[in-house]
Amino acid sequence: DTGVSQNPRHKITKRGQNVTFRCDPISEHNRLYWYRQTLGQGPEFLTYFQNEAQLEKSRLLSDRFSAERPKGSFSTLEIQRTEQGDSAMYLCATTPGQPYEQYFGPGTRLTVT
Amino acid sequence: GQQLNQSPQSMFIQEGEDVSMNCTSSSIFNTWLWYKQDPGEGPVLLIALYKAGELTSNGRLTAQFGITRKDSFLNISASIPSDVGIYFCAGQIIQGAQKLVFGQGTRLTINP
Numbered sequence: 001d002t003g004v005s006q007n008p009r010h011k012i013t014k015r016g017q018n019v020t021f022r023c024d025p026i027s028e029h030n031r032l033y034w035y036r037q038t039l040g041q042g043p044e045f046l047t048y049f050q051n052e053a054q055l056e057k058s059r060l061l062s063d064r065f066s067a068e069r070p071k072g073s074f075s076t077l078e079i080q081r082t083e084q085g086d087s088a089m090y091l092c093a094t095t096p097g098q099p100y101e102q103y104f105g106p107g108t109r110l111t112v113t
Numbered sequence: 114g115q116q117l118n119q120s121p122q123s124m125f126i127q128e129g130e131d132v133s134m135n136c137t138s139s140s141i142f143n144t145w146l147w148y149k150q151d152p153g154e155g156p157v158l159l160i161a162l163y164k165a166g167e168l169t170s171n172g173r174l175t176a177q178f179g180i181t182r183k184d185s186f187l188n189i190s191a192s193i194p195s196d197v198g199i200y201f202c203a204g205q206i207i208q209g210a211q212k213l214v215f216g217q218g219t220r221l222t223i224n225p
Contacts, residue, residue, distance in 0.1 A: 042215025104155035
């Protein structure tokens with residue numbers, strides 16, 4: 001399968017714990033995005049990488065959130081001191097840059113209890 | 114944040130019927146994309162539109178990029194059970210991050 005992959009698919013954690021999600025992009029896609037989707041809503045942009053550089057962050061990305069993309073390949077999204085409001089689906093999308101279509105992974109469903 | 118207005122929010126139709134949904138914005142976009150999302154999965158790209166007035170088909174799906182660049186519609190002809198799901202429109206500006214701005218989705222339910 002050469003699509004975008006995300007792990008884990010589901011994560012249940014207790015409030016206050018740290019969690020980390022991973023995204024593996026489509027090979028040679030140099031742009032990688034993280035989005036968050038809450039129930040009944042469309043995805044909302046969190047942050048964006050071009051190769052290993054994080055070039056834009058949304059105001060939704062509080063200081064408890066950090067994302068990395070070492071070597072411009074896979075990316076990780078870490079949430080520290082999780083809160084119940086962090087419960088959502090976290091989606092990763094990648095694109096070669098041109099054409100501009102973004103291809104999404106299956107997402108990681110986070111539940112904070 | 115910036116939002117697209119997508120309508121209708123939900124549709125209940127009979128198998129075989131045609132479906133139409135649309136998306137409007139107060140802002141201009143360079144690209145419109147339509148995605149379908151099944152429960153517990155990520156959005157799957159259906160159609161991408163790049164030019165104002167463009168009409169593009171993908172099988173039974175047809176989408177158009179509005180002339181004003183502030184709207185788009187998606188039609189599904191002769192619906193089948195596997196069309197069930199949530200359909201999202203997304204607008205994109207081709208500069209900077211090129212991030213997608215999504216509508217709230219249209220939930221399609223089909224009665225066999």
